[in-house]
Amino acid sequence: MKTKNLIWCSLALICTWSCSKNQQNKNKSHKEVPVYVVKQKDTLVTNQFVTDIQAKRNVEIRSRLSGIIQKIYVNEGQFVKKGQALFKINDAELQVELLKATAGLKQATADVRIAEVELKQVKSLHDKKFVADNELELAKAKLSSARAKYAFADAEKKAVLQKINFSTVTAPFDGVLDIIPHKDGSLVTNGTLLTTLSQLDEVYAYFSIPENQYFELLAHDKLGKHQKIELTLPNGAAYKFSGSLKSAESEIDRATGSIRYKVLFPNPNHLIKHGASGKLSISEVQNNAMMIPQKATFSIQDKTYIFKVDKNNKVKMTNIKVGTALKDSYLVESGLKKGDLIIYEGTQSVKDGDQIKIKNRL
Incomplete structure (x- = not known):
């Protein structure tokens, strides 16, 4: 009798545990989670790039002859106009050469005149048969x-005069001067760097994009179809002028797998200097873009997944392709359509095939 009671007790315990387990499983499969309704809308997408800023023109001003710097007419950082004198290199020796060259030219002019007179005389005599043909040819x-x-x-x-012209170094265009390494009285040679001149009324901001992104933009005809290009200066301040995208380089850099673009910015106050850095923000409108929260996604082996909820509130792990990453969202390129339901948060607490209870729709 005692054994029989023990058996009944054991069966009762097993039944109770089984019921409890079934209830737990039921509760687990009906976990209450928020869902997100996939929407499409026109979206302003902004991409940021580190940029290297260069003057529209930046040239080295070098000496084209050897000599002593006689005079420096300008100061470092000064704005100069095209044709303005910058340096004077002593040309005393060249002036002596010019005197010699002038004398030589006068002598040559006289020799030509003498030869012309002689030819005229010989030709006259030749016409009268007084001299032979060879004398005329001579x-x-x-x-x-x-x-x-x-x-x-x-x-x-002319060569000496050209060298004398080189002794006065002038600005090839309007611009701002850089450092002047040599002072009055310094000996310079042909090719010595005197200063650098930058045209700063406009500047180019160069940036690179990966070649796969370049071809993707090309395939979708998006190159140059930007809404706005803004520049953030190194101190974090926003530059007040917008830029315009210019042509890319003709080659893809094989070392980096990228291609360079440039953005032209006006720089009327010469605020931005050659060699500055910054950050570009390039914005474009994407029509009917499909966005989902980043928290609704998870990754497995470099692939992105979400939990899609069907009409029976059953979840299915679904692979999607994401494009541009925004602040807290992804633009979806494939794997979802408008109106789909996905688990908004709590993806770590469910698994493929679970049935859920919708807490709220976002």
């Missing part, structure tokens, strides 16, 4: 030689 050859020497002397004088 006179013509002398005139040709004299003219050649004149051309050479003229070229020598």
Whole structure:
């Protein structure tokens, strides 16, 4: 009798445990979670890029002859106009060369005149049969030689004058001067760096995009179809002028797998200097974009998943393809459609095939 009672007690305990377990499973499969209704709407998407800023033109001003710097007409950081004198290199030796070249040219001019007179006389005698043909040809050859020497002397004088012009270094365009490393009295040679000139009324902000993104933009005809391009300066301040996208380089950098673009910004006050850095924010409107919260997604082996909820409130783990990442959302490229229900948060507490209870819809 005692054994029989023990058996009945054991069966009762098993039944109670089984019922309790079934109730737990039932409660677990009907976990109450919030869901998100997938929507489509026009969205302003902003991408940010680190940028390297360069002057529209930035050239090195170098000496084109050797000599002593006689005069510096400008100061470092000064704005100069095209054609304005910057440096004067002593040209005393060149002036002596010019005197010699001028004298040589005068001598060559006289020799040409003498040869012309001689040829005229010989030709007159030749016409009267007083001189032979070879004497006429010799006179013509002398005139040709004299003219050649004149051309050479003229070229020598022009070369000296050109060097004298090089002794005054002028600005090739309007711009701002950089540091001037050599002072008055310094000896410079041909090719010595005198300063650098930057045209700063406009600047280019260069940035790179990966080649896969480049071809994706190309395929969807999105290159250049931006809404707004803004520049953030190194101190965090927003630059007050908007930029315009310019053409890309003709080659993809094989080392980095990227291609460079540039954005042109006006710089009327020369606030931005050559070599500055910053951050570009390029915005574009995406029509009928499908956005979902980042917290609704999870990753497995570099793939992105969500839990989709069907009409029976049963969840299914679904792989999706995401595009641009916004502040707290993803733009979905495939795997979802408008009106789909997905678990908004708590994805770690459910598994594929579970049945849930909808807490609220967002």
